[in-house]
Amino acid sequence: MIRQLLYRSGQLYEFTVPDMVRLLLRSRAYNARHGIGGMLLWQDGLFMQLLEGPAAAVDALYARIAADPRHCEVRLMVRAERTAPLLPGWHMAWSEASLDGEAPAFDGLDTDATALALLEGARSDRVAAAMRDFLHGAPVPAGGLGCARVMERVL
Numbered sequence: 363m364i365r366q367l368l369y370r371s372g373q374l375y376e377f378t379v380p381d382m383v384r385l386l387l388r389s390r391a392y393n394a395r396h397g398i399g400g401m402l403l404w405q406d407g408l409f410m411q412l413l414e415g416p417a418a419a420v421d422a423l424y425a426r427i428a429a430d431p432r433h434c435e436v437r438l439m440v441r442a443e444r445t446a447p448l449l450p451g452w453h454m455a456w457s458e459a460s461l462d463g464e465a466p467a468f469d470g471l472d473t474d475a476t477a478l479a480l481l482e483g484a485r486s487d488r489v490a491a492a493m494r495d496f497l498h499g500a501p502v503p504a505g506g507l508g509c510a511r512v513m514e515r516v517l
Contacts, residue, residue: 363417363443363444363445364414364416364417364420364444364445364446364447365413365414365415365416365417365420365421365443366412366413366414366420366440366441366442366443366444366447366448366489367412367414367420367421367424367438367441368410368411368412368413368438368439368440368489368493369410369411369413369424369427369428369436369437369438369439370408370409370410370411370437370439370496371408371409371411371427371433371435371437372408372433372435373408373432373433373434374432374433374434375431377468379468379470379471382404382456382468383471386402389402389453389454390453391453392423393415393423393453393454394453396415396416396419397415397416398413398414398419398420398423399413399414399415399447399449399450399452399453399454400412400413400415400449400452400453400454400455401449401452401454401456401457401474401477401481402454402455402457403456403457403458403459403493403496403497404457404458404459404468405458405459405461405496405497405499406459406461406467408496409433410492410493410496411427412448412449412489412493414444414447415447417443424438439492440489440492442489448480448481448484448487448489448490449480449481452477455474455476455477455478456471456473456474456477457473457474457497458471458473459497459498459499462499478497481493482494
C-alpha cells in the first residue's frame with residue numbers, strides 16, 4: 363500500500379520561471395530519493411499537488427510543505443491508501459492550467475503531457491477528476507483562500 367495525498371494552497375511568494383524550474387528540479391531529486399511521486403498543478407496563483415509513496419515519507423513531505431512560507435491556506439483534500447500510484451514513474455510531473463486565452467505564466471516550462479494523459483485515462487478516479495477539474499478552471503475546493511489579503515500585506 364502507498365499513501366496518497368492531494369492538497370491545494372495559495373501562492374504567497376511570486377514565482378518566476380527560474381523559481382519554478384528550480385522547485386521542480388529539487389522536488390524531483392528529493393522525491394526520487396524518498397520513493398515519492400506525484401504532480402504539481404498551478405492555476406492563477408493557486409497550487410494543487412498530488413503526493414504518492416511510502417506513508418511516512420509522504421506525511422513528512424506534506425508537513426514540510428504545509429509549513430513553507432511560500433504557501434498560504436494549505437488544505438488537505440484527500441488522504442488515502444492505494445495499492446498502486448495514480449501516476450507511476452513520475453517523481454513530480456507539472457502542468458499549468460490554461461485560462462481563456464491567457465499566456466502561460468511559466469512560458470517555456472512545458473506540461474508533462476504523458477502525466478496528463480494518465481489523469482485523462484483515470485476517468486473514474488476521484489483524485490484524477492479533481493485534478494482535471496482544477497486544470498480546467500473549476501472553482502477551488504472548499505475552504506476559501508484568504509491569501510489575497512495576506513499577499514497584499516506581504517507586497
